[in-house]
Amino acid sequence: MSNWTKLSVRGTDGDSADDSLLLVSNPSFTIPDGLTMVADFISQSEESKLLEAIDDQNYSWEGFEQRRKVQRFSFDDKASTPSEIFHLLKNKIKEKSGWQATHLAIEEYNVDKVAFSGEFSSNYKVTTFESPAPGDPSCFVAQIPLRKGAVQHLNKPKERQVACWNLESPNHCSDVYIPRGSLLLKSSECLIEWRSRMAASRDTEDCVTVLKFYSLSTEALDSSNHANNNVNGSGMDSFGYVPSPDDNVPSPDEAMPPLQDLLTIIVTTSPIRSNPSTEVLERAMETFVFGGTDFAYKCRKVIVCDGVRKKEDEAPTKSYSNVKQALRNGIVSNEQDENYTIFKQRLRQLCQEAPLNSPFHNTHVEELSERQGYGFALRHALRHCVSTPYVCVIQHDRTFMRPTPICETMEAMWRNRFIKYVGMSMRSNLFYRDIFLAKYGRIYHEEFKRLIVRVPELLVKKECYGPDSASTREMNLLSELLRENILALAKSYQTSAQGTIEQDWCRQNPVQEGMHQLSLTPTLFWYDNVHICETKHYRDFVFKPSYKMVAKGGFVEDKLSPVLLRTVERLGLTDGHSRFGCYILDDHSGMFFTGHLDGGSYMTDEVRKKIKEKSGPRS
Structure with a gap:
């Protein structure tokens, strides 16, 4: 004892x-x-x-x-x-x-x-x-x-x-x-x-x-x-989002400004083994068109290139025993540093020469002199490169898999100021309602269901989004195996909590013929995957120095998500979650919106060819 x-x-x-x-x-x-x-x-x-x-x-x-x-x-x-x-x-x-x-x-x-x-x-x-x-x-x-x-x-x-x-x-x-x-x-x-x-x-x-x-x-x-x-005087009145008259909620008849006036796209990149090739970034950004032409070509983009840490010794260490692990922590050899420098030069040239119909058009490349990590690289961009009220944050190896309602999501956030963050669904959080049930049980489930957001801005044409829609038919199926997995996932979705909760809601709240209601599922995890967030919420809350909710060298989700959970523990599910205002978009098709190229392991055709030549012919 x-x-x-x-x-x-x-x-x-x-x-x-x-x-x-x-x-x-x-x-x-x-x-x-x-x-x-x-x-x-x-x-x-x-x-x-x-x-x-x-x-x-x-x-x-x-x-x-x-x-x-x-x-x-x-x-x-x-x-x-x-x-x-x-x-x-x-x-x-x-x-x-x-x-x-x-x-x-x-x-x-x-x-x-x-x-x-x-x-x-x-x-x-x-x-x-x-x-x-x-x-x-x-x-x-x-x-x-x-x-x-x-x-x-x-x-x-x-x-x-x-x-x-x-x-x-x-x-x-x-x-x-x-x-x-x-x-x-x-x-x-x-x-x-x-x-x-x-x-x-x-x-x-x-x-x-x-x-x-x-x-x-x-x-x-x-x-x-x-x-x-959850009482007056609890001391949480200034922590996170609390509704106030300063929210400047637009009137119902006020038209939303053009998307490019509201949204800046921040793309974060760092050294990966495929450098000096820009192929990973090109493959990721060519999927921006799934967010709409205004999103892909008119919105200003900022590509933040993180700095590096040079290896003093070429020998592997216990902490960084392989190339992928070392690069993930910004540690590079002399050759990798040289490749990364060439990559940044090519990237600048790519942006300078980009035509109007290229996602690299209207793009600024921001190079950091020192290694910051994803979180602090994002913080730098928010502080020095962004003037719009919202940002869409995308890592260099994250892709859109199918048409995604970016404009509709943006209008939902613009008209409903309590929505601070909307994550585009990925494979691991597509069934978030099931994840919540498994982790926290049914005692909170009714309260959780009341937090699901369904707003008029996300009432869309049925032919565009939802099951058997134009969006699902354009799903980027890279292989037959992926196609089979996605179809199996969509089938299991229909009997999941994520699917059945929505089916019950639709039966009780029928929408007009030809329309389909998208929803925002509250999340108790701040995913670094593709998301739209209010700039002020990021700058003044998430990155507020005194809160220390993001660590240098780390990801935002690593430290912020535990803080979110602790806040919910202190204030209760409804009030605690509202301080962060984070949700995941779902069109209830059973298919996710975004994918992952895994830049750390990505190899270009040229690299694959070299590896094949080095290994020699099979006996």
Whole structure:
């Protein structure tokens, strides 16, 4: 077990004889008012009876960043009241503390793999206020771990804000160990001003069962902890998107400006093994016409060429043992650096000589002097090369596979300012509703379905998009095997959650003859695949320096997606997701819009020929 320090909790009259002991990880911990511990509150015999009374079949999964199994009961509701032994324990808690519990949660917690450390630890692990706001003296929480001990992390931010990472002081942060069968009581300041998180103690590889008796205001009684923070004064008012009068929503009769006045296309590129050839980029950009002629030829394009890191030694290292891995991290040999330089020269020439009907027309090449990685290369382009309110971000080996409603998506975002990001579907997220169900269960599914967006701007002609439409008939099928896979995928789509949810909606909400409704599925993952995003949202939120949501050298999705999950854990699914406003476009044909050439492994015909010559004839 970890090293714990015993601290005494004084009674309100200051009589040390009434002290109880807390086991804490921080020897200088400032114990909050309203926090106390009663050791050995239940006997082993009582524990055995309680465990026998728990029906393991009634658990539901809850949470996003911290997944846990939970059973919830109300002592005032006969339909959901727990068995008699829990009523007896409720009365025992009242005799000891004076508090009357109205609800019970039986929760199973695993060990937190990452230990809390330092003032900013709560930025990486979700801790929540259990009481929604000051003012109700009857609010309290009583927790009893069974089978094993549990650990309660507590920290007090400088302000009552779930997103305030600065603590009152280093002494206002500690783990508190709750021995098996002991009672931890929280009320007043501890419940209102302090954030908490429960986990199994690190001396066990198993989970711990925690009985949580509580009485909280009606606003806090939701199916999970994160809803307790969805209140005024939570400190998240400036984090991400919050609707305001400054949104400048256009009037219904106002026409959308030309696409080229709204949208800049940012293409990111970096060294790949096919350099100095521009073939990968050419193959990717020639598919831009699937987004429409205005998108392909009129919208301004910025190609950001990331910098490189030179190898000091040509020998492979343990971290970068192969060419693809090294190039992915911007590490090049002298020969690769020379090839990349020639590639950039050819690219500039390609853009300068491009005719009006070429996707390379109206394209600016931006070279970075140092290696930044995808995320920071994108940040550079947003800060220095973009003047339009929206951007379409495309990596150099990402392609459109079929006609894609870029203009319609752009108008949906322009008229509905809460839509901040729209990803074009790819193979791995085409069934995102099924992914959500598998990860987070049905407890959130009804709320998730309410977040699906269907706006008039995405009501299109049936002949253009949807099953058996012009778009699906023009699908870029590069091989017979790919064709078979795509058709099999489209067939399985019809019986998936992604497909059946939409079929149910269409039956209840029929659209006019000859029309087809596209939808935007909310996502809790920020995909770096082809997407349109509001420029301001990227610049001022995603890349806000103080939030540190994107790391130099990394991808945006790597750090931003966990932040999205933590925000949903703190604020709830609806409010947490709205701060990011990210969705995936689906025309419900069962076919994805974008594909991947895999630039890291891509070989031109010339390279293949050289490899074949080097290997010699087969015997």
